Amino acid sequence: MGNQVDKLSHLSYAEVPTADPNGLDAEDDGPRIGVSYIFSTDDDELEDNGDAASDEDKRYDPRNEVDCAVFHRDECVYEKPLGGADLDTHPPENLLNTCKPGDLLEFVAAGQYPHWAVYVGDFQVVHLHRAEVKNTFLAEASQGRRGRVVNHLYKFKALGPDVVVQNAMEQVGAKDRELSWRNSECFAAWCRFGRREFKTGGEIRIGKQPYRLKVLLADKQQHVLEFQSLEDLIMEKRRNDQIGRAAVLQELTGRPVNPPGPFR
Template sequence: MGNQVEKLTHLSYREVPTVDPTGVDKDDGPRIGVSYIFSADDDDLEDPGGQNPGGMNRLRGGTLREELQYDPRDEVECSVYYRDDCVYEKSFGVGEQLSTFSPENLLNKCKPGDLVEFVAKNQYPHWVVYVGDFQVVHLYRLEITNSFMTDASQGRRGRIVNDQYKYKALSPEMVVQNAMEQVGCKDQELCWRNSECFAAWCRYGKREFKIGGEIRIGKQPYRLKIQLSEKKSHTLEFQSLEDLIMERRRNDQMGKSCMLQELSSHLQTDQEETRTDLNGN
């Protein structure tokens, strides 16, 4: 599923307003939204509480084997740049950014408007917006729902991720309002491709997180810098933040070891094709 890359020519944008000052992103006209993706991000279609390809299996009493499944050392460290500005960063060197906690412990740390990311081995990260009273709003199974945090976690460990995106956040009240106003939205009404895009839109109000939220004309202004080791990195270019998020989440779902193996095979194939072209000429 992750080995097919559709090569398309896109449009990018310049000087396009990205957010309404009230925090409510208004649709003020048609936007070009042709996307290329490396795989379908179907984290909101799976039931992480049952048996599924993600490997999260229930034990007696309904507990999950996430302690055995999740390995923080397999996290993919990366940074995202829009032209020369860093707009996202996930790194072991940024405080306790990658530390995870049980849902019960998270409830003691969260404030309304916080973004929470739940993680598990071989699964897409699941993002939610904490709205207070032990509840969150999130995109799950193609619907925006209001759930208790412990239910939304499905036994996975999580962390507050307010600081991963570097955009200026809206007020906590506006973040909660954005989330609550979307509860019940589903299927064709949805404007977000995955739980992360929805949660980030609630907090930052930027249309870049919406499906087709950016006009693409020519250049690729976004760069995903993947940290392979302490001294080595690999950079991919994208025409929209939406496309980049899809690829970054795919890497998170695969884990660092599988991602490095796939990247190594891909780079080796490219080198072999280059040598073949040179010999042919």
């Protein structure tokens, strides 16, 4: 199969076999089936614009956050609060005053994949970036983006801070074929929770769809996608974060949605 399957193109919601923007098919009254990302990876390429990125490019607007929740069968395992509540972001220098070893950090910017890292102390983080696990200073890993502590987004029981830091540090230097994660979020979450679901191939895809991604729309409506693995679901969730709420709503409803005006 060679390079032909190194990455699969993502299908838009319009290509998924259902016509109901709420995620329910009139014939079988079930949620849409999520796209499988067996060969694809976001690998953080789009989030690293280097020195060429302007302040305007990196501007973050909380109103464009995609509100969502993740369920494994009937158990909620991830939830981003409505409207980004309790998710205040900070410049890198201020973020250092709020985090402690073992914390999960998320750096965000408009039009970019969120970048996750594990704070290990002494102003440093461990993160998966461009197919390599690196130990760098927090300010360098942020690349000028605003950041926040996101320990509470996943509902799994966390390991002790020392174990989280150890998990992260033991992977420093791993790259390419040595990696067991397809993006920075899966890696950082694995360090904190130690669950195989975050690793590539950690769950066998056997046709069942035990994971549901609920995207919250206006007027308390929601759109539901089902996935075979948490890893696949995270890839879709990150894609939504990268394109932003306005673009996601346009995909789901088929109607143009004006992005929010200037944020002050």
